Amino acid sequence: MLTFVRRVLAPGATAHAHCDIPCGVYDPQQARIEAESCYKIIQKYNDSADELFRTRCIAVKEERAELTKHHIDVMWHDYFKPEHVEKFPDLHEVCWKASKQASQVKRTTDIAEAQKLLDLIDKIDMMWRETGGPSTTRMQASA
């Protein structure tokens, strides 16, 4: 019910409270690479009996999960536009869930949670591709 209310009330526009000038370069792969790091670090954490190593794993995973969340939020707030929401009505919900999932990965060592995060980022990636992201927000390689 709360999700339904959020969807009904969701704004169609974003107002930026930044003082920087955006570069206009966006790619969900930034989020995916950080999320893959979380996945791999959780694997290493679970495979190790070295307490010091496991402690370092936790610290690095939390740092990477925070970066994942940042990159998801940049896609959500800065790349996606109202016309993209028209094309993908669940866009806000997917981004919201992905951001929440990054927080979940930050506080867990359950690899299934890391996989859920990767799956949500892949949905964002699909929306980015379907809205022309690769051609409009990335520089093309010079010949």
Place this chain on the structure above:
Amino acid sequence: MRRLGLPLGAALLFLGFGLIYGRRLMRVAVSGHSMEPSLRDGDWLVVDRRARLGVGDVIVATDPRENSRVIIKRVVALGTDQTLQLGSDHPAHAGEQIGPVNPKEVLGRAWLRYWPPSRAGLVRPSSRRCA
């Protein structure tokens, strides 16, 4: 049920105002931290497109540095030609100004925060000038 009370109330309130004011109101999501503590990243606001503007008001406008972008800032000064100088609330951005902004580029004045429900309320003008 209590958990749903505030969001449902906000939804009904918004629908009511929407019916009354038609196209006068718009909704925007805040992205970024430069307006903290007044506004936070992720806040959802109702913007009044026809409100009169003054120094201290929080407004939504087209970014004069990049026209495809919409910004939310506080009016810190009015020029003699009625152009606006905008600034931020966050002390880290003290001294930074954006402008001059043509009044025609202003989309409206932030009026009400309706999300998150725990911080719902009016967006108040301020006499404080951080920029």
